[in-house]
Amino acid sequence: DGGITQSPKYLFRKEGQNVTLSCEQNLNHDAMYWYRQDPGQGLRLIYYSQIVNDFQKGDIAEGYSVSREKKESFPLTVTSAQKNPTAFYLCASSMGLAGAEQYFGPGTRLTVT
Amino acid sequence: GQNIDQPTEMTATEGAIVQINCTYQTSGFNGLFWYQQHAGEAPTFLSYNVLDGLEEKGRFSSFLSRSKGYSYLLLKELQMKDSASYLCAGGAGKLIFGQGTELSVKP
Numbered sequence: 001d002g003g004i005t006q007s008p009k010y011l012f013r014k015e016g017q018n019v020t021l022s023c024e025q026n027l028n029h030d031a032m033y034w035y036r037q038d039p040g041q042g043l044r045l046i047y048y049s050q051i052v053n054d055f056q057k058g059d060i061a062e063g064y065s066v067s068r069e070k071k072e073s074f075p076l077t078v079t080s081a082q083k084n085p086t087a088f089y090l091c092a093s094s095m096g097l098a099g100a101e102q103y104f105g106p107g108t109r110l111t112v113t
Numbered sequence: 114g115q116n117i118d119q120p121t122e123m124t125a126t127e128g129a130i131v132q133i134n135c136t137y138q139t140s141g142f143n144g145l146f147w148y149q150q151h152a153g154e155a156p157t158f159l160s161y162n163v164l165d166g167l168e169e170k171g172r173f174s175s176f177l178s179r180s181k182g183y184s185y186l187l188l189k190e191l192q193m194k195d196s197a198s199y200l201c202a203g204g205a206g207k208l209i210f211g212q213g214t215e216l217s218v219k220p
Contacts, residue, residue: 035210088153098206099163104155
């Protein structure tokens with residue numbers, strides 16, 4: 001079955017620690033995205049990648065980093081520089097960038113205390 | 114600037130019809146997406162409009178007017194399971210998402 005996976009579903013970390021969220025897709029999609037969602041709000045784009053070894057900052061990239069070494073994988077690191085990291089993080093992928101439906105993973109709920 | 118606006122919340126009765134509006138202002142536009150998101154879950158695709166007009170898909174329909182920067186999602190024969198957040202998204206290239214409309218369906 002093709003799809004997009006994120007793990008873990010829930011993640012707890014202490015303040016000051018970096019944490020990496022995984023995102024894997026086997027849909028053969030070129031484009032991948034990371035979004036952050038806070039309660040009662042829409043999705044805000046953190047980073048996106050159109051092709052392997054290339055990625056661009058979204059609207060709220062500060063305090064985050066990504067890599068795209070493989071087509072299937074787009075991990076997100078939440079660094080200690082992110083002021084308010086507790087949120088629901090969603091990964092998505094699409095065939096292309098323009099006009100393409102995005103398929104979402106199940107999300108990771110990160111809590112930093 | 115780029116902006117997508119939709120109402121924050123709506124309430125409707127089971128079996129009724131509800132229309133969720135979305136207005137957009139984006140630099141470049143390839144089409145307008147609607148997604149459904151249940152609490153704590155991932156958004157799922159509902160519809161995509163590129164051309165003006167109404168697209169019908171079962172109980173759900175979506176309308177687009179490019180000249181007015183306006184779209185709506187129409188849900189017919191509402192069911193309790195339709196209680197969810199409905200996200201409008203558009204743009205050229207990377208999508209801009211609205212804040213979502215929280216729909217509550219009451220018995």
